[in-house]
Amino acid sequence: MAEEIHVPAFREYPIIPAIVEGSMAHSKPYVAKPDHQQSVGYPGQLVDDWQNAAVKKLGELVSQSRALQVFLDSCVKCGACTDKCHYYLGTQDPLNMPVARQDLLRAVYRRYYTFAGKYFPKLVGAKDFTEEVRDQWYSYFHQCSQCRRCSVFCPYGIDTAEISMAGRDVLDAIGVGQKYSNEIIGKVHKVGNNLGLPEPALADTLEGLEEDIEDDTGVPVKVPLDVEGAEILLITPSADFFAEPHIDGLIGYAKVFHQAGISWTLSSFASEAANFSMFIGSHDNLKKVAMRIRQAALDLGVKRIVVGECGHAWRVAYSFWNTLIGPFDFLDPKYPAPQHICEVTYDLIQRGALKLDKEANDHRRITFHDSCNVARASRMGNIPGGQFIIPREIIKACANHFFDMAPETIHQNTFCCGGGGGLLTDDLMELRVKGALPRMEALAKVVNEYDVNTLVAICAICKTQFAKVLPYYKFQMDMITSLHQVVGDAIQLGTSH
Amino acid sequence: MTLTVVYAILFYIAAALFTIGVARKIVIYSKTPQPLKIPTTPAPITKAGVVWRMLKEVTVFESLFKSNKWIWIFGWMFHLGLFLVLARHLRFFLEPVPAVITLIQPFGKYAAFAMIAGLIGLWARRFFVDRVRYISSMSDHLMLLLLITIGISGALMTFGGVTLNTDVTSVKAFIMGLIFFDLQPLPDSTFLLIHLALVALLMIVFPISKLLHAPGVFFSPTRNQTDDVREHRHVAGWSAK
Numbered sequence: 001m002a003e004e005i006h007v008p009a010f011r012e013y014p015i016i017p018a019i020v021e022g023s024m025a026h027s028k029p030y031v032a033k034p035d036h037q038q039s040v041g042y043p044g045q046l047v048d049d050w051q052n053a054a055v056k057k058l059g060e061l062v063s064q065s066r067a068l069q070v071f072l073d074s075c076v077k078c079g080a081c082t083d084k085c086h087y088y089l090g091t092q093d094p095l096n097m098p099v100a101r102q103d104l105l106r107a108v109y110r111r112y113y114t115f116a117g118k119y120f121p122k123l124v125g126a127k128d129f130t131e132e133v134r135d136q137w138y139s140y141f142h143q144c145s146q147c148r149r150c151s152v153f154c155p156y157g158i159d160t161a162e163i164s165m166a167g168r169d170v171l172d173a174i175g176v177g178q179k180y181s182n183e184i185i186g187k188v189h190k191v192g193n194n195l196g197l198p199e200p201a202l203a204d205t206l207e208g209l210e211e212d213i214e215d216d217t218g219v220p221v222k223v224p225l226d227v228e229g230a231e232i233l234l235i236t237p238s239a240d241f242f243a244e245p246h247i248d249g250l251i252g253y254a255k256v257f258h259q260a261g262i263s264w265t266l267s268s269f270a271s272e273a274a275n276f277s278m279f280i281g282s283h284d285n286l287k288k289v290a291m292r293i294r295q296a297a298l299d300l301g302v303k304r305i306v307v308g309e310c311g312h313a314w315r316v317a318y319s320f321w322n323t324l325i326g327p328f329d330f331l332d333p334k335y336p337a338p339q340h341i342c343e344v345t346y347d348l349i350q351r352g353a354l355k356l357d358k359e360a361n362d363h364r365r366i367t368f369h370d371s372c373n374v375a376r377a378s379r380m381g382n383i384p385g386g387q388f389i390i391p392r393e394i395i396k397a398c399a400n401h402f403f404d405m406a407p408e409t410i411h412q413n414t415f416c417c418g419g420g421g422g423l424l425t426d427d428l429m430e431l432r433v434k435g436a437l438p439r440m441e442a443l444a445k446v447v448n449e450y451d452v453n454t455l456v457a458i459c460a461i462c463k464t465q466f467a468k469v470l471p472y473y474k475f476q477m478d479m480i481t482s483l484h485q486v487v488g489d490a491i492q493l494g495t496s497h
Numbered sequence: 498m499t500l501t502v503v504y505a506i507l508f509y510i511a512a513a514l515f516t517i518g519v520a521r522k523i524v525i526y527s528k529t530p531q532p533l534k535i536p537t538t539p540a541p542i543t544k545a546g547v548v549w550r551m552l553k554e555v556t557v558f559e560s561l562f563k564s565n566k567w568i569w570i571f572g573w574m575f576h577l578g579l580f581l582v583l584a585r586h587l588r589f590f591l592e593p594v595p596a597v598i599t600l601i602q603p604f605g606k607y608a609a610f611a612m613i614a615g616l617i618g619l620w621a622r623r624f625f626v627d628r629v630r631y632i633s634s635m636s637d638h639l640m641l642l643l644l645i646t647i648g649i650s651g652a653l654m655t656f657g658g659v660t661l662n663t664d665v666t667s668v669k670a671f672i673m674g675l676i677f678f679d680l681q682p683l684p685d686s687t688f689l690l691i692h693l694a695l696v697a698l699l700m701i702v703f704p705i706s707k708l709l710h711a712p713g714v715f716f717s718p719t720r721n722q723t724d725d726v727r728e729h730r731h732v733a734g735w736s737a738k
């Protein structure tokens with residue numbers, strides 16, 4: 001694999017690369033099979049009247065969304081966003097410039113729904129929804145990780161993520177969905193998590209994990225499942241249950257709860273924080289997947305819901321849950337609902353409830369990757385920018401060596417890992433490697449300057465993506481570390497709080 | 498006199514299309530629900546914070562400033578120039594002329610140059626920056642051509658010397674005549690006729706073009722929403738069902 005993909009070279013200076021037309025036109029994820037499509041409520045294959053069906057669906061979506069109305073009308077083609085997308089920077093394909101990506105959809109919208117597009121299509125660049133356009137949609141709406149970096153820099157806040165979500169929703173509605181996302185959403189509906197891990201297997205895994213922790217530390221830290229009446233229901237990405245480096249994060253959460261003496265539980269019914277329905281712009285699936293969590297919280301009678309390390313899951317939880325599955329009047333009003341695991345840990349640290357030994361992390365020279373959906377689509381704590389402060393403060397409380405990457409690549413300016421938005425699939429490997437370029441460049445700087453050897457993230461997608469792409473850029477794969485692994489390693493179990 | 502009648506009709510039509518068109522869009526923007534909260538960081542957590550953020554966006558183009566200094570300089574020159582020029586034009590519409598308007602006359606006069614220079618800078622980018630060239634359609638070029646021509650024809654009347662100077666008193670009489678439905682003759686000046694025809698055209702295309710960014714920016718959810726969804730449940734449209 002490593003030979004096939006041309007890994008872009010680091011740029012000496014932050015120059016903006018020249019456009020190379022069509023350079024990523026071949027990039028397309030596998031199309032969903034009929035049963036994947038049907039499991040999420042879409043037609044199994046391309047519908048007969050796809051052209052009209054797509055136009056109609058697009059009209060409906062726009063009429064239901066002020067964001068789409070404003071975004072489709074307002075772009076002045078100023079070009080401010082053109083160099084902001086990591087996929088453009090990494091691939092140089094002009095259709096990966098945010099405005100050009102939007103224009104794929106805008107051209108069709110204008111053609112069918114605006115005066116100028118109906119009567120002067122050539123003048124305003126309006127286009128019929130032809131097979132060629134449909135293919136371009138499929139290709140380039142699956143080259144957007146919905147990271148919202150473009151939205152930060154657009155004078156009107158035009159958010160290409162909203163456009164690519166709508167585009168994917170239209171494609172789904174005419175029967176050409178993406179296999180990766182739709183298959184996964186189907187699994188959640190059926191089994192409760194992205195992995196399709198059923199209750200007995202999950203129980204087994206967690207038991208094994210408890211044994212591992214006890215072997216390691218000599219302390220019987222629990223990882224409880226389906227415990228009624230627990231104080232906290234933890235909703236975490238299912239990657240945390242089995243893969244490195246995710247699982248070490250889960251161990252970290254368990255240690256935090258253990259030392260703080262908080263009772264908590266996972267749920268086998270809602271064993272997934274991820275909600276890929278957002279990626280495909282599907283409202284029904286978004287709500288249906290989220291509803292499992294409300295149900296689990298009610299069934300288990302918990303007082304708080306806490307969300308584990310996952311970027312888009314935190315966006316859905318923070319920004320959408322109260323809307324979709326609220327109100328949370330059955331939870332303890334003393335705590336925000338939902339709460340991020342970092343908020344919990346940070347509060348405990350502030351209150352002195354965790355005994356931390358920074359020296360346990362002395363072998364780590366740490367930098368922190370702000371995950372897009374946490375950085376630009378949600379928040380933590382009670383002040384603006386809390387999502388940047390809290391994770392860093394946690395790291396600093398648990399480790400002695402912390403170094404931020406360049407300011408234009410962190411906080412609200414953060415660069416996507418390259419694998420977000422439903423693109424974390426092997427059939428998009430080339431895109432993932434190239435899209436990681438800006439982040440890898442920023443990482444290389446702190447590696448060279450400060451000997452950084454640990455890249456901490458709080459997102460399951462980022463962690464998986466980095467584990468895969470770091471080697472392409474000649475970094476150690478195990479640089480990528482869960483934030484709560486750093487916490488877990490610093491916690492002095494056995495010593496009482 | 499025929500010319501006067503033709504221009505009078507043109508302006509009535511243009512004004513009607515502009516007003517109805519923009520009002521219609523504003524109604525659509527305000528009536529269309531925004532079902533989910535999607536403010537983009539740095540999102541204010543209070544309403545006052547939103548007002549402050551919006552104020553910065555529309556006066557100093559804050560996001561654009563973060564984004565690209567060249568576009569910002571040219572864009573801001575153009576819009577500030579346009580703003581002053583428009584303010585200066587109020588003297589044609591108001592009787593008596595308010596003191597502030599009289600006060601800004603000298604600045605407004607030179608603002609035309611800032612406006613034209615800004616527009617030329619923006620247009621140059623459409624040719625010389627490969628990314629911007631790629632995203633420009635014919636209408637983007639024509640829009641700049643239209644505005645530049647309006648600007649130049651206007652500036653020529655002000656700065657073109659005695660030969661081109663227009664009888665502003667008669668222009669005012671014509672405009673006031675339009676407002677009070679009491680038609681007055683339009684002075685016969687080539688540049689004035691060009692200027693006015695193009696302004697009418699601008700008003701007509703406004704509601705069907707990207708000029709909708711002016712009302713649009715105020716309705717953009719990523720910019721006008723408060724980041725308080727954990728504290729205040731937000732529902733609208735499909736999310737309210």
Ligand code: HEM
Pocket residue numbers: 076077078155554555556558561568571572573575576619620637640641644708710711712714
């Ligand atoms: C609320 C008022 C307005 C705001 C906040 C605003 C803001 C902006 C911004 C930030 C840009 C992008 C930068 C640039 O290219 O200049 C822009 C572009 C533009 N604006 Fe405005 N604008 C407003 C009103 C207007 C009006 C009234 C007009 C014309 C009658 C206008 C005409 C244009 C044009 C033609 C462009 C595109 C320039 C190009 O082709 O590069 N704007 N505006």
Ligand code: SF4
Pocket residue numbers: 074075076077078079080081082098099153154155156157158
């Ligand atoms: S920054 Fe915004 S207005 Fe400018 S080209 Fe990009 S999307 Fe359009």
Ligand code: SF4
Pocket residue numbers: 084085086087096097098101143144145146147148149150151159160161
């Ligand atoms: S949302 Fe992110 S990936 Fe999508 S166009 Fe904008 S910058 Fe690129």
